[in-house]
Amino acid sequence: MHVVLRKFITWGVALSISLVGLGMLSQNAEAQQITQAQIEQFRQLPRAQQEALARQYGIDLSMLEGQAGSNTEARQDPATVEARELSDTQSDYEGERTGSRTDRERETEAEVKPFGYNVFAGRPTTFAPVNNAPVPGSYRLGVGDTVMVQLYGQESISHSLVVDREGRITIPRLGPLTVAGLSYNELKELVRNQVSTRMIGMQAAVSMGELRSMQIFVLGEAYQPGAYTVSSLTTISQALFASGGVTEIASLRDIRLMRAGEMVTGFDLYDLLIRGDASKDRILQPGDAVFIPARGPMVKISGEVVRPAIYELTGNESLDDVIQLAGGLLPSAYPDAVQLHRADRGQRSLRTLDVSSQSALSLAMQGGDEIRVPRISEVIDNSVSIVGAATRTGSYEWRSGIKISDFVKSPTQDLQADADLNYGLVIREDQQTREMTVLQFDVASALRGDMEHDLRLQPRDQVMFFSRFEKEYRRALAGYGQYASNPEEVRPVEDGEEAEQRHEQQFEQDSEAQPIRTVRESEYTPNSRTRLLRSVLARLSSQESSDASALFVRISGEARFPGNYPLVENGSVADLIAAAGGLKESAYLARAEITRTLIDGGNAMTDYLSFNLLDAITGVERVDIRARDHLSVFRIPEWQDTVQVELTGEVMFPGSYSVRRGETLIDVVERAGGLTQHAYPPGAVFTREEVKEQERQRVAQLARNLRQELASISLTEGSRVGNYEELNSLLSDLQGTEPVGRMVVNLESILAGDRAQDLTLRDGDSLYIPNQLNTVSIIGEVQMPTTYRYEQRYSVSDYLARSGGTKRRADEERMFIIRANGEIEPYHQQRGWFASSGRMQLEPGDTIVVPLDSTYREPTQVWATSTQIIYQLAVAAAAIARL
The missing domain is CATH 3.30.1950.10 (wza like domain)
Structure with a gap:
């Protein structure tokens, strides 16, 4: 009795201390100091004693009453399984299912993997039992619950x-x-x-409340076979998860539940994975063993099915069963030609099955069978395609008797604003030979219902509408470049001219700002002849054989869009000119020529056919064209595009002048009223676009050479850092130099009537006449480069002395004078008794250049040439900057 009383007193003290702690920490909800056993003992006390203790220590009695339940309900189960990587041979079905149909089409047969293995692919991390799962009514209680x-x-x-x-x-x-x-x-x-x-x-x-734990076994082809402590609610599938899933050779269709050495039930995981049927997913009992045998025969199905994968057979499946395992056929499947690859008696065999028939579906499957379900053809036979400059492009249903006007009724509603109403094509393919033929029509006439142009369409015809503009006018090219490609390649359009005045103006502005260069594909409009005809011409070119020429023709000269075009049925010169967008204003209508290649007795002969172009266009004379004909449209004799020349500075009427072919510099100066009384002809600056381009190319070549010098210095062991830095600085100066395009002209002699000194003008030429100059400049390797007032009595040496003399790196042996008109004269210092008599006479506007000694560090010819060019361009730019 005393022992019991002593234990009760000891327990009471402990409980009191715990209750005190609970009261102190109740604000923070930290009641973990009281054990569950103490709470149960407290609940066994009479109600009056419970209330008295609760009042004494300031405890809410409901907190203790709900303690056990809250402990169970609030407990979160730790993660027992984490994901693990699958081997390449296991299934990646989830990724396949979420992928697009296009991705599945690109998959190779080797990428089809076994089905279902990734579902149980986990790695066990803990054996903690699951405590928050609902308890079924059939659950059997045991010791520890x-x-x-x-x-x-x-x-x-x-x-x-x-x-x-x-x-x-x-x-x-x-x-x-x-x-x-x-x-x-x-x-x-x-x-x-x-x-x-x-x-x-x-x-x-x-x-x-908390359920008992039990020990079960997962054996066979488990990822980690062995004994596991699990919750008493654990099922077969949960045991598989706890063991990390199955190996690569495990069976998913013959999972066995063993109890006391006897098989209790079998579990086919396909029922769970495919149909969601968990009726055979039994709850385990202590000591149960889940046995996973090796997998049975496998069959592979790929192609147009919902779940292409490798499936396990149970021994009595038919082809229909396998297709159902794969989720059935996709709408894009072609059931009439399903392929069955089978290994039989050491040999491979192939059968083509029509799975729309019951006999094929009932065919028994064998291990190693491969089923391939093909895709239906993408070709739509009863369709007509509209492409190009139409507002609603795409494929449309073909009906008997349908015409172009049935698709395009209004030029404003059915065609884009830039659509060419004079040229359209129908691309037709022969159903038997697959050869292409091309028909041409006038879009405007087809819209009016003209039977000659409103063509009746056939299945799979393609109707093309083109833009009036060949290139994006906002990105118009300088000059008329040729389309970049292999010379042997068929090129649809090589050059172009904008159709409307605003496009021509933009084209001219861009032409002045950019050099002649190659036309890029991106600079053509989306519906240009170049883009739309590329595939057509390539197809026609591929039809060429020893029996038939390639069905395309060529037009060059004064057409708006010269180039190669498809040869249309019954094509004429008028059709080809319409295809090329018409003629330019400069076209010579009295005569044109066709160059034709004839085959006679195995030999090729060239024939020339001349005709009246105006008669051919107006229909007075029909001139037919044949495959590989070349139509040349000549330019009007003496026709010259507008040539603009700019006169600025000290002329009576400066501005831009249009000149005729053959006009010279004196002619345009006289038209400008001559020079003013303040003009200084020896300092005239004449520039030409061609010379500017030559300067640009020369500077670019020198820059490349300098880069090679820099690379050589950087790779040479023991190179001096100073050489590299100076060359790099010179390269930066050279790259920043803008070409001027100055030509040396003797304007004084030209004005005096010396025709030998005069020159014929070209488009873009510019003449600047400065006012009276009274200065001499000195630049380069001197102490103080500057400009001085010209004094006739001063020599080169005098100006050098006034600039503080030359620097240590100056090359006095290569000094030169840039005259006001751009001429360059080398300067050689005269020393001794004859220095005064042999000195060079300076003139107003001259520039003394003291170059850098190229042998000061590492000798390089590129250095000397580069510095001289920089000085020349700088002087020319300074002269023009006086404008």
């Missing part, structure tokens, strides 16, 4: 009762009850009956 009993009625009492080793729970004031082996539903019924019968005025609510 916790039963929660809530009594309510006259008073409210909660009990957390653990099934002891004898299979019983003890309810205070009610006594022990044997519950081991009962189902959860039977337990609830038993407790409710006992409470209502033996405790007057009381009723009971029963639930399950």
Whole structure:
């Protein structure tokens, strides 16, 4: 008795301390200091004593009553399985299913993988049991299970009762009850009956608390076979997850539940994975073993099915069963020619099956079979395609008797604003020979219903509408470049001219700013002849043979869009000119010429056919064209495009002048009223675009040479850093130098009537006449480069002395004078008795240049040449800058 009392006092002290801690920490909800066993003992005290203790220590009694339930409900199960990588041979079905149909089409047969293995691909991290899963009514109680009993009625009492080793729970004031082996539903019924019968005025609510753990075995082809401690609610599939899934050779269709050496049930995982049927996913019992045998025969299905994969057979599947395992055929599948590859008696065989028939679907499958479901053809036979400059392009249904005007009724509603109303094509393919023929029509006439041009269409015809403009006018090219490609390649359009005045103006502006260069594909309009005809011409070129020439023709000269075009049926010169966008204003209408190649007796002969171009266009004379004909449209004799020349500076009427071919510099100066009285003809600056381009190319070549010098210096062991830095600085100066294009002219001699000094003008030429100059400049390697007032009595040496003399790196042996008109004269210092008589006479506007000694560091010819060019361009640019 004393021992019991001493234990109770000891427990009371411990409980009091815990309750004090609970009271102090109740604000932070930290009640973990009281164990579950202490709470249960507290609940066994009479209600009055519970309330007294709660009042004494300031504890909310409801907190203790809900402690056990909250511990169970709030507990979060730790993760027991984490993902692991699959081997290349295992299934990647999820990725395939979420991929697009186009991605699946690009997959090779080797990428089709076994089905279902990735679902159970995990790596076990802990053996913690699952505690928050709902308990089914059929669950059998065992030793270690916790039963929660809530009594309510006259008073409210909660009990957390653990099934002891004898299979019983003890309810205070009610006594022990044997519950081991009962189902959860039977337990609830038993407790409710006992409470209502033996405790007057009381009723009971029963639930399950923490469930017991048990040991089971996962054996065979498991990822990590062995014994596992799991929750008593664990099923076959959960055991597979806990063991990390299965190996690459495991069977998914013959999972066996073994109990006491006997097979309890088999589990086909395909039922769960494909149909979601978990009826055979049994709850395990302590000591059960989940056995995973090696997989059985496999069959592979690929192509146009929902789930292409490798599937396991159970031994009696038919072709229809395999197709259903793969989710069935896609709408794009072609069922009439399904291929079955089979290995039989050491040989491979192939069968083509029509799976729309029952006999083919009932064919029994064998291990190693490969089924390939092909895709239907993408070609739509009963369609007509509209491409190009139409507002609604795409494919449309073909009907008998349909015409072009049935698709395009209004030029404003059905065609784009830039559509060419004079030229359209129908691309037609022969159904038997697959050869292409081309028909041409006038779009405007077709819209009016003209039977000659409103062509009747056939299935798979392609109707093309073109833009009036060949190139994007905002990115118009300088000059008329040729389309960049192999000379032997068929080139549809080589050059072009804008059709409307605003495009021509933009073209001229861009031409002045850019050099002649190659036309890029991106600079053509989306519906240009170049872009739309490229594939057509390539197809026609591929039809060329020894029996037939390639069906395209060529037009050059004064056409708006010269180049290669398809030869249309019954084509004429008028058709070809319409295809080329018409003629330029400069076209010579009295005569044109066709160059034709004839084959006679195995020899090729060239024939020339001249005709009146105006008659051919107006229909007075029909001139037919043949394959590979070349139509040349000549320019009007003496026709010259507008040539503009710019006169600025000291002329009576400066401005831009249009000149005729053959006019010279003196002619345009006289038209400008001559020079003013302040003009200084020796300092005239004449520039030409061609010379500017030559300067640009020369500077670019020198820059490349300098880069090579830099690379050589950087790779040479022991090179001086100073050489590299100076060359790099020179390269930067050279790259920043803008070409001027100055030509040396002797304007004084030209004005004096010396025709030998005069020159014929070209487009873009410019003449600048400065006013009276009275200065001499000195630049380069001098102490103070500057400009001085010209004094006739001063020599070169005098100006050098006034600039502080030359620097240490100056090359005095290569000094030169740039005259006001751009001429260059070398200067050689005269020393000794004859220095005064042999000195060079300077003139107003001259520039003394003291170059850098190229041998000062590392000798390089590129250095000397580059510095001289920079000085020349700088002087010319300074002269023009006076404008």
